[in-house]
Amino acid sequence: MDIQELETTAALAQIELGQGDLQKLGDAVSQMLDNFRKMNELDTTGLEPTTHALVKDNRVRPDSVEPSHLADALVERSPELEDRFLVIPNVL
């Protein structure tokens, strides 16, 4: 994969790559992509894609209210709290 493709992909993945990473991760990604291209040797004409191993049909449930007791436990686990507000870094 060329550097520009790699940078575009990294931007989409929201990861910053330094010069060393571009080389190192770029090589690892290219090596795997070469391996992926082997799949082209296999004729898959007429085959439907499998998205899920065993799921046969969509499962539905009644649209009813279920209690959840997680809210307080989640809020308490925030690194920084002001009353029940989560404190996050100033980003503006």
Next chain:
Amino acid sequence: MDTLETRWKQFSAKKTAYLAYAKPLEQKVHSFLSFRPEAATAGAGPLAGLPFAVKDNIAVKDFPLTCGSKMLESLNSPYTATGVARLEAAGATVIGKTNLDEFGMGSSNEQSAFGATHNPWDVSRVAGGSSGGSAAAVAAGLVPFALGTDTGGSVRQPASFCGVYGLKPTYGTVSRYGMTAYASSLEVMGIASKSLELTRKVYDLMKGRDEHDQTSLDPEPGNTRQVKTIAVLDGLTDLEPAVEKAYQATLKTLRDLGYTLLPVHLGTLDYAVAAYYTIATAEASANLARFNGIRYGLRPVYAENPEDLIRKSRTAGFGDEVKTRIMLGTYVLRSGFQDQYYTKAQKVRTAIRNELQTVFDRADLLLTPTFPTRAFAHGDKSMTPYQQKLADKFTVTANLTGVPALSFPAAVEDGLPVGMQFTAPAFEEARLFEAAARFATVVGVPDCPGTSLDWSK
């Protein structure tokens, strides 16, 4: 109840002796990321008094849930995974969270952000991965069983490396609620233990539909029949000589036990690794998008704007292997490349499923080695992360097709265990247990040198 289980039932009464045994051993092996044996209680139910360990990408209330990543180093879980909760309800107690390759991505445990686990058989070697901590803790006699997750072989390969059983159940039979998602269409919670009977018992207690996981299901009653015919791969190559030797010996033992061995050709096996990593990385890139420093994860002290915060969080929080896989997954899903890679892989997945079905039309089980090598040395240059991925060829098929598979201890060669793998049709776990139990009457489960269950000695 077998002897292993009987001995472990005394655990809460013998904690002092246990700690004297476990602490120095754990220091050498480093199988746990958090270890709280003091908390174990006697409990009541079919697993009363049994302590167990849980891979650190599975939620257990008030335990850390690091996933082996700096990203989640400070996360403490507010709830318990369904599979674990069902075992707790049966009387078992979690005594620790085990080490893993970051987010389950790796085959050596060397991708853990908190240091690798060492193989209890030889600490200069890896324990395997990604559930390496779970397999090592079981082999070292620190717990009677441990839970792992199996996305592409992550329970079975370390089980093979550590000389224990490793079960990957049928997809969906064990709820994924509370399991940190890596590749949702492939993964399932699995079990490592030195006791086949206990493995079966734990599986029976964990399985079944869960309202919190829409893909979970009740195992369909299989057409379980006595195992008579076992398919074996024709022209199996590229095995390490010690594994080849163990494989040939296994074939002989199975023949002597009266099984008919049916040579089969699996042409799609050559494409299984490519299809697996295409799908797994694609799903990973979507699943790991949630780790952004806002809802979860490592948060930078300062950021210019929200996008900068997310980038800084992910750049500092993820290790190289995770970044590589997210990049790969992002690439194969990019517009313009999707048909070439992702859709193609899904079609290959169909081809693999169809071919495996033709095998199970003629045979009750499929036998392969679990992994082409025994446990390799830390830093082995011939086992790069790329080589490790290629070596997943025997395990990934069960994940792509959703069927169950079991790695069982088959031999010890030059002081290192070798595992073999049975694969069965969906919901036919009973066949795996039946054949492995018969095999164990000839080749027993090896005891790792330096380990014991009698803590008073």
